[in-house]
Amino acid sequence: MISQKMTDRINLQINRELYSAYLYLAMAAKLTGQGYAGIGKWLTVQYHEEMFHAMKFVKYLAEQGAAVKYEAVAAPEIKSAVVKDVFKQVYAHEQFVTGSIREMVELARAEKDYATENLLAWYIDEQVEEEKNDTEILQLVDLIGGGAQGLFMLNIELGKREAKIALDFTKV
Numbered sequence: 001m002i003s004q005k006m007t008d009r010i011n012l013q014i015n016r017e018l019y020s021a022y023l024y025l026a027m028a029a030k031l032t033g034q035g036y037a038g039i040g041k042w043l044t045v046q047y048h049e050e051m052f053h054a055m056k057f058v059k060y061l062a063e064q065g066a067a068v069k070y071e072a073v074a075a076p077e078i079k080s081a082v083v084k085d086v087f088k089q090v091y092a093h094e095q096f097v098t099g100s101i102r103e104m105v106e107l108a109r110a111e112k113d114y115a116t117e118n119l120l121a122w123y124i125d126e127q128v129e130e131e132k133n134d135t136e137i138l139q140l141v142d143l144i145g146g147g148a149q150g151l152f153m154l155n156i157e158l159g160k161r162e163a164k165i166a167l168d169f170t171k172v
């Protein structure tokens with residue numbers, strides 16, 4: 001049986017995952033609008049990943065007989081439309097999400113809620129992957145430089161990303 005406190009915390013995390021999805025969707029529109037269709041595709045794939053993260057929590061609450069509560073999702077704020085700055089914001093955002101998941105693990109441990117702790121292990125691994133992706137892109141940006149040719153190559157490279165998660169949320 002899951003506690004009300006943990007149910008509330010998971011619902012907060014669902015909102016944070018939905019905000020993440022919304023942020024990446026907004027970034028995708030912004031970058032695609034600037035002519036970076038490849039980077040826009042990378043960000044759109046990330047949007048799908050975030051929706052998957054949210055729906056995995058939704059499914060878990062349903063399995064636990066706990067109520068899902070959807071709150072308003074804040075408007076996404078893009079701090080800069082410069083490519084490198086966008087990925088710096090992406091990285092900072094993912095570090096925030098990692099901190100949020102870690103807080104949940106602490107709560108699960110305090111409550112001896114082993115089922116939720118077990119679920120959260122998947123998210124901990126996922127955050128390692130996401131932060132790794134972001135640091136690699138930032139390294140790539142530095143490597144190829146911020147000139148037109150470098151950004152042209154980065155756009156092609158990031159456009160190769162394909163979704164690894166199920167886009168059908170009944171399969172989360």
Ligand code: FEO
Nearest residue numbers: 017050053097130
């Ligand atoms: Fe759902 Fe990007 O963490």
